[in-house]
Amino acid sequence: MELKRVVVTGLGALTPIGNTKDEYWDGLISGKSGAAPITYYDTEKFKTKFACELKNFTVTDFIDRKESRKMDKFAQYAMVAADEAILDSKLDLETVNKLRVGVIWGAGIGGLETFQQEVLNFADGDGTPRFNPFFIPKMIADIAPGNISIKHGFMGPNYTTVSACASSANAMFDALNSIRLGHCDVVVTGGSEAAVTIAGMGGFNAMHALSTRNESPETASRPFDGTRDGFVLGEGAGALILEEYEHAKARGAKIYAEFIGGGLSSDAYHMTAPHPDGIGVIAVMKNCLENAGLKPEDVDHINTHGTSTPLGDVAELKAISEIFGSHAKNININSTKSMTGHLLGAAGAIEAISVILAMENGIVPPTINHSTVDENIDPELNLTLNKAQKRDVKVAMSNTFGFGGHNACVLFKKID
Structure with a gap:
């Protein structure tokens, strides 16, 4: 069967x-850091005292207090980002066939704060x-896509x-x-995460995964830098409206980009560490290119997983x-985690939005906080260091990897 073309018609973001x-x-292209001292709880006894929290966000500005x-x-973050994306898409919710609108969402952890609080309440009781x-x-x-579908009546x-x-x-x-x-005409997709909690921070600290640069939080997320010491935890959500091309064209929708392919693979190596030779990462990018029907030289821009960990950054590059x-030296490579921190299960969504907007605006966001060369990294690679660079991006890739050796890669193209 002939595969249908898929395009992006709406975007929503709630980020640090x-x-x-x-x-x-605007935050991305200006090189803004989202890292700051944690405000949600007392960090005195924690190794890491900072994170990339949301700023100036009040949920009741978007969702009824009772709900x-x-x-x-x-x-909550999922609902806010999805609503922005749906509004941005100008999808007519009165006429669209809701039986053919799906919601497929990503979350690595889910309701960690809720679990934490309920267990603590029980422990403090009788x-x-x-x-x-x-x-x-x-x-x-799975409650995030459930809530989105309930609100809008999407039954796919x-x-x-x-x-x-x-x-x-x-x-x-x-x-x-x-x-x-x-199977669908439209899908609301993306991801959300809210792990800046005592359990989240304490757990990642116990793994020695987080930066402990407490004296300078805003510079702590420094992918590819020779002095990087771990990732910075972030929170938020990203949402995309994907739509069948003819369906979008028929209603005169604005099309941001064509979603032309993806790939999946496993490192099959270690619970948390990447394969040092990047075998799984090689496989996932190869799978993605083949799925999209593209050659390596077609790619102009890659938003790396780039978490600012000593092992992961080198293996990916x-x-x-x-x-x-x-051709690698001709690609604008970056890591927007240098600004947003690592949003865990939401990272892939907000980074896909970044590459789509880079295509639309002809500019690649920077990898900030780089000051020290890492001798293990090829100096000929253009890592888009410290300042955004103008670039006519026709094809852009985004890499996202997870503990357990999970690798995912997605490719977007300027619409013909």
Whole structure:
């Protein structure tokens, strides 16, 4: 069967550097850091005392107070980003066939704060299990797309993909295939996460995964820098409206880009560490290019997973050099995690939005906070260091990898 073409017609973003798609983009191209001291709890006894929290965000500006109390933060963030994307798409909710509109979402953890609080409340009590009746529905990772579909009446496929930090990229690839194969006309996709909690920070600190640059939080996320010491935890959500091309064209929709392919692979190596030779990463980029029907030399821009960890950054760049060969030096490579921090299950979504907006605006956001050369990184690679660079981006790739060896890669192209 002939696969249907899939395009992006709406975007929504709620991030540590901007609470809307436009604010997020302005933050990216200006090289804004979202890292700051944590405000949600007392960090005195924690190794890491900073994160990339949302700024100036009040959920009741978007969701009724009574309804918001039934949702964990990760689900609240999903609702806000999805609503922005739906509005941006100008989709007519009165006439669209809602049986053919799906919601496929990504979350690596789900309602961590809800789980944490309910367990702490029980531990502080007398042993009587007085749990909130909304405890389970607030906590489960699949509740975010459930809430989106309930609000808008979307009755197509509805589920969450969970593959750690690759979750929302996995969701986007599933959404792409749902439309390609004719199962849906429209899919709301993306991801959300809200893990800046005592359990989240404490757990990642115990793994020695987080930066401890407490004296200078805003410079702590420094992908590819020789002094990087771990990632910075972020929170938020990204949403994309994917639509079958003829369906979008028939209603005169604005088309941001064509979603032309994706790939998945596994490192099959270690619970948390990447394969040092980037074998799984090589495989996922190769899979993605083949799925899209493109050659390596077609790619202009790659938003890397680039978390600012000593092992991961080097392995990914080695893999890029392996796949793209001499063309690698012609690609604008960057890591927007240098600004947003690592949004875990939401990372793939907000980074896909970044590459789409780079295509639309002809400018690639920078990798900020770079000051020290890493001798293990090829100096000929253009890592778009410290300042945005103008570039006519026709094809852009975004990489997202997760604990457990999960690798996902997505490709977008300027619409013909």
